[in-house]
Each structure stands twice: as C-alpha cells, then as structure tokens.
Amino acid sequence: MKFEVTILGSSSATPIFNRNPTSQVLNINERLLMIDCGEGTQQQMLRYGIKYHKIEHIFISHLHGDHFFGLVGLISSMNLNGRKRPLHLFGPEKLMDILNIQFEHSDTHINFPIEFKAVKPGSAELIFETHDFTVETIPLNHRISCSGFIFKEKQRLRKVLKDKIAELEIPANYVPLLKKGIDFTDKNGKVHKAMDLTIEADEPKAYAYCSDTVCDWTYINQIYHVDTLYHEATFMHDMVDRAKATFHTTCQEAGEVAKKVGAKKLLIGHFSARYRDLSPLLIEARSVFPETYLANEGETFVI
Amino acid sequence: MKFEVTILGSSSATPIFNRNPTSQVLNINERLLMIDCGEGTQQQMLRYGIKYHKIEHIFISHLHGDHFFGLVGLISSMNLNGRKRPLHLFGPEKLMDILNIQFEHSDTHINFPIEFKAVKPGSAELIFETHDFTVETIPLNHRISCSGFIFKEKQRLRKVLKDKIAELEIPANYVPLLKKGIDFTDKNGKVHKAMDLTIEADEPKAYAYCSDTVCDWTYINQIYHVDTLYHEATFMHDMVDRAKATFHTTCQEAGEVAKKVGAKKLLIGHFSARYRDLSPLLIEARSVFPETYLANEGETFVI
Numbered sequence: 083m084k085f086e087v088t089i090l091g092s093s094s095a096t097p098i099f100n101r102n103p104t105s106q107v108l109n110i111n112e113r114l115l116m117i118d119c120g121e122g123t124q125q126q127m128l129r130y131g132i133k134y135h136k137i138e139h140i141f142i143s144h145l146h147g148d149h150f151f152g153l154v155g156l157i158s159s160m161n162l163n164g165r166k167r168p169l170h171l172f173g174p175e176k177l178m179d180i181l182n183i184q185f186e187h188s189d190t191h192i193n194f195p196i197e198f199k200a201v202k203p204g205s206a207e208l209i210f211e212t213h214d215f216t217v218e219t220i221p222l223n224h225r226i227s228c229s230g231f232i233f234k235e236k237q238r239l240r241k242v243l244k245d246k247i248a249e250l251e252i253p254a255n256y257v258p259l260l261k262k263g264i265d266f267t268d269k270n271g272k273v274h275k276a277m278d279l280t281i282e283a284d285e286p287k288a289y290a291y292c293s294d295t296v297c298d299w300t301y302i303n304q305i306y307h308v309d310t311l312y313h314e315a316t317f318m319h320d321m322v323d324r325a326k327a328t329f330h331t332t333c334q335e336a337g338e339v340a341k342k343v344g345a346k347k348l349l350i351g352h353f354s355a356r357y358r359d360l361s362p363l364l365i366e367a368r369s370v371f372p373e374t375y376l377a378n379e380g381e382t383f384v385i
Numbered sequence: 386m387k388f389e390v391t392i393l394g395s396s397s398a399t400p401i402f403n404r405n406p407t408s409q410v411l412n413i414n415e416r417l418l419m420i421d422c423g424e425g426t427q428q429q430m431l432r433y434g435i436k437y438h439k440i441e442h443i444f445i446s447h448l449h450g451d452h453f454f455g456l457v458g459l460i461s462s463m464n465l466n467g468r469k470r471p472l473h474l475f476g477p478e479k480l481m482d483i484l485n486i487q488f489e490h491s492d493t494h495i496n497f498p499i500e501f502k503a504v505k506p507g508s509a510e511l512i513f514e515t516h517d518f519t520v521e522t523i524p525l526n527h528r529i530s531c532s533g534f535i536f537k538e539k540q541r542l543r544k545v546l547k548d549k550i551a552e553l554e555i556p557a558n559y560v561p562l563l564k565k566g567i568d569f570t571d572k573n574g575k576v577h578k579a580m581d582l583t584i585e586a587d588e589p590k591a592y593a594y595c596s597d598t599v600c601d602w603t604y605i606n607q608i609y610h611v612d613t614l615y616h617e618a619t620f621m622h623d624m625v626d627r628a629k630a631t632f633h634t635t636c637q638e639a640g641e642v643a644k645k646v647g648a649k650k651l652l653i654g655h656f657s658a659r660y661r662d663l664s665p666l667l668i669e670a671r672s673v674f675p676e677t678y679l680a681n682e683g684e685t686f687v688i
Contacts, residue, residue: 155424
C-alpha cells in the first residue's frame with residue numbers, strides 16, 4: 083500500500099528563499115489528503131504535478147496565515163475547474179466564516195459541497211476513518227489553538243502465498259476467508275491450515291504531523307512508535323528562548339522528541355526566515371536523531 | 386522622472402503555466418504603488434526584487450479572488466518584517482471586513498496603520514494626489530463592482546537651460562522663479578526673458594489600468610490620449626460571446642480601445658487558462674493596434 087508525503091512548503095510565517103509557507107500532500111493508497119495550505123499552495127501543486135481534483139480531504143492545523151491563506155484560492159480554483167465532488171475540510175471552527183465572507187463578497191458560488199468538520203481545540207479525537215486508515219487530532223500548544231494530526235494505517239489481513247494457492251487450486255473467492263484465518267479443506271477432505279497458506283501482513287504504519295507547537299512534551303503519548311514524524315523546527319537551539327516565547331520548537335528539541343517516541347524517521351520544517359542555509363539545522367537535529375531529513379519543497383518521503 | 390510598471394501576474398482566475406494572478410507595481414519617481422494583489426504576489430515580489438516595505442499604496446480593483454487573495458499575506462509579511470509606516474489601501478468597501486476577520490481569528494495585531502479608503506462603485510473620482518501625480522478611478526462594467534485606475538503625472542514646470550544659467554551667473558535660488566516664467570534682470574539692468582532661459586517640460590504622462598470589464602466603451606472618455614493602456618484581454622475574439630457573458634474583453638477589442646483612444650502603447654493581460662501559448666493573442670491585438678505587448682510576469686514597461 084502506498085503511504086507517502088510530498089512537501090509543498092517548508093517556510094514559517096512568510097515565504098522566502100524559494101521556500102513556501104506550509105503545506106503537505108499525503109498519498110495513502112492513491113487517496114490524496116492535504117495538510118495545511120499556505121499562500122501559493124495551488125502554484126506549488128502545479129509545479130509538482132498534483133491535480134486539484136484529486137484532493138478530497140484538507141486538514142488545517144490552525145489559523146495562522148502561513149497555514150491557511152492559500153485555501154480560499156485553492157477552493158476557488160477547484161470550483162473554476164468544474165469540481166462537483168465534495169471536499170472534506172477539517173480545521174478550526176472559524177475557518178468556514180473566513181472562507182464564506184470571501185465567497186460572499188466576491189459573488190462566488192461554490193458548486194460542490196464543502197463538508198466542514200470543526201476540530202475541537204485541545205482534544206485528541208478521531209476525526210476521519212476509512213476501511214484502511216484513521217486520522218486523529220493531536221492537541222498542540224501554540225499561541226492560538228493548534229492541532230496536529232496522526233494518520234494511521236489499520237492492521238491489515240494476512241497475505242496469501244500465491245504459489246500455494248495455485249498448487250492447491252484454491253478458488254479465488256476463498257482467498258478472503260484464508261486472509262481472515264479460516265482453514266481450507268480440499269476435495270479429498272484434507273484440511274490446509276490458513277496459517278500455512280498465508281503470512282503476516284506488513285505492520286501498519288503511521289505518520290504524525292506536529293505543527294506549530296512549543297516543545298512541552300504534552301503530546302508525545304499520541305505519537306509513540308510513529309514511523310515518520312514531521313515536527314516543526316522553526317529555530318536552532320541557540321534561540322531556544324525565542325522558540326519558547328513564540329511557542330515554537332528548536333531542531334535539537336525536534337530530534338529529542340523523535341528519539342523519545344522511537345520514530346523511524348524525522349522530517350523537520352517550518353524554518354524561520356532567518357536561515358538561508360538549512361544545513362546547520364539538519365546537523366543539529368541529526369546530532370540527536372540521525373534519521374532526520376529536511377522537509378524540502380517538492381520532496382516525497384515514503385512513510 | 387521615472388514612470389514605469391512591472392508586471393507580477395498576468396493570469397485570470399487561476400494560476401497556470403507559470404502565470405500568476407493579477408498584480409502590478411508602478412514606480413512613479415521611486416514611489417511604488419501596487420495595483421491588485423492576487424495569490425502569490427509576495428512570492429513574485431521576492432522573485433523580482435521588489436521590497437515589501439517600499440510599497441506605500443495599494444489599489445484593489447474588485448473583489449474577485451484573483452485580484453486580492455494575496456493581500457492578507459502581503460500585509461502579514463509587512464507586519465512580520467517590522468513595518469511601522471502607514472499603508473494606504475484603496476478598494477471595495479468590504480475589503481477591510483475580509484482582512485479584519487482574518488487578522489482577528491489568527492490573533493494577528495498589525496503594528497502599522499492601514500489607511501483604508503473605500504472606492505465608490507460606479508463613480509469616477511480622484512482618490513489620491515501628490516505634488517506630481519493623481520490617481521482617479523475608472524468605473525468598469527464587470528460581474529461585480531470593479532474600478533480601473535488612471536495614474537496621471539501633473540504638468541511640470543519648464544526646464545532651465547543650464548549653460549545659459551551659468552553664463553549669466555543666475556543664482557540658484559532664482560531658478561524656481563525662472564521655471565515659473567518670471568524674467569531675470571541682471572546687474573546691468575538687462576532683462577532676460579524666462580522663456581529664453583527655459584524650455585518646455587516633457588508632456589505629463591498617464592497610465593490607465595482597465596481590469597476586468599466587458600468592452601462596452603462606457604469608460605473610454607477617461608482614457609483618451611493615455612500613454613500606456615493596460616487592458617484585460619481574457620479571450621481571443623472567436624470567443625467574444627463567452628467574453629460578453631463573463632464580462633470580459635477579447636484581444637481584438639482591447640486593440641480597438643487602444644486605437645480609439647489614441648494610446649501610445651497597449652499592454653494586454655489577464656489571460657484565460659485555456660491559452661498556453663500567448664502569441665496568437667498578441668498577433669490578434671496587434672492586427673488592430675501594432676504597439677501591443679503581452680503583460681508578462683517580470684517585465685517592466687516604461688510609460
């Protein structure tokens with residue numbers, strides 16, 4: 083199953099040095115989900131070949147402009163492109179007011195349903211679920227209400243051993259039963275154990291998105307053993323006081339969180355405009371957690 | 386005196402093919418004025434080296450998103466960059482409501498004054514004036530209230546002939562009087578005619594910005610003899626019915642307006658996303674008005 087994330091923006095607050103404000107697109111088994119939507123996200127989608135109409139779900143972490151100023155334009159463009167299918171939008175309660183006032187005064191009629199679900203501030207809740215994954219909010223601690231999100235694959239059924247299926251001429255419609263552990267009896271009455279005809283499915287994977295937050299460790303229970311952790315890392319650690327004052331995290335702290343929770347991979351982003359060269363930020367995070375990568379625009383990471 | 390316009394966006398409705406939604410920056414004698422501010426305008430400013438803090442006046446023609454979705458982000462970035470000087474903003478009445486709801490819910494405190502002047506729909510009025518130029522609105526005919534703008538240099542004083550000034554040893558503090566036409570009497574009592582010591586100043590120039598409008602000729606009285614005319618040209622003329630239905634103009638029509646008013650130069654822009662190659666649009670406008678240019682991103686035109 084495909085499970086990967088493409089970075090559309092890595093800048094904090096303001097676009098700079100060819101870095102765009104925050105946005106990411108998750109591909110879970112060819113279902114595309116957007117996380118945050120800073121200004122210029124639709125231009126980034128054009129640049130990296132992500133079609134507007136493929137996005138069905140958008141998750142907005144909080145109402146600082148660098149995380150949502152691109153949303154009204156993206157929705158307008160979806161509308162102009164003739165979208166009819168619903169868009170599922172999750173975010174702070176006031177987000178719809180902000181969109182609606184702009185649609186109203188520009189006499190824009192959105193011709194597809196926007197199914198909006200207000201995210202409760204401060205609570206960890208399951209906000210979306212399909213047959214193969216779930217999305218939960220992660221309460222973060224920022225200047226204004228802010229929620230991270232954790233995307234978890236569900237435990238999958240066992241995988242069949244194709245050569246054994248062929249050898250025993252097991253009918254295709256029996257395969258789902260085998261995956262569920264039901265043994266197979268052949269025409270001679272011999273019982274073949276499901277466990278012998280199948281192997282364990284891959285471990286379900288999880289992606290956690292922690293943006294923007296002071297590093298106060300309150301949220302780590304929800305992200306233990308996550309495969310890939312995206313964590314904001316606005317500053318280097320020599321500016322930890324500034325990070326705390328502005329409710330942000332340093333690269334060192336992001337590394338410490340990833341290490342503590344036993345993540346397999348850490349992506350850092352939301353870089354302050356003060357850093358043109360990001361390599362010192364990467365070195366700092368890697369000094370704590372070696373499997374760290376910069377969440378650079380246009381890069382895709384397999385979860 | 387410098388009088389030129391730099392194009393930051395030439396796309397209509399939605400960004401596409403590396404074309405951004407509408408925005409332009411006028412430089413009138415090193416004073417920078419922005420006209421419209423589609424999404425991604427601040428990124429375009431970074432790309433073309435236009436500093437946020439140099440913009441003192443912004444004119445928004447109407448509330449379709451491709452003309453203003455970048456404004457809230459630009460103002461936020463000005464704020465983050467520590468701006469203290471006032472920003473003078475002209476546009477439709479509801480524009481401030483749209484900005485304010487976003488500042489409010491994002492807990493953003495803008496630390497410089499925004500001096501907002503609501504533009505009256507449907508009336509041609511003088512909305513801004515300095516010692517050397519004026520700005521008037523041009524009522525246009527679009528789906529929603531829309532104003533164009535005309536920027537006119539004022540008639541300047543005559544220019545002195547420097548060699549004659551030196552020859553007659555005319556004191557520097559007399560030069561402003563000469564420019565106003567007051568004759569000079571030398572120490573021998575001889576009168577030197579101001580007209581002989583000066584020449585006519587350059588003709589004052591004007592730039593008209595006509596975005597977005599159906600080509601109904603109602604607005605041409607205000608733009609006669611403009612030096613450079615920017616006119617939207619969303620479609621080619623084979624789509625004139627679509628242009629009329631959507632209250633837009635064709636390239637041929639834009640050429641006809643420029644010809645009718647005796648403009649010296651025509652810039653066309655606001656191109657529909659249906660056109661990847663713009664050369665047929667240029668050819669069509671030039672077939673009517675040869676001095677036509679595409680308002681391409683990053684290009685600067687001297688008025």
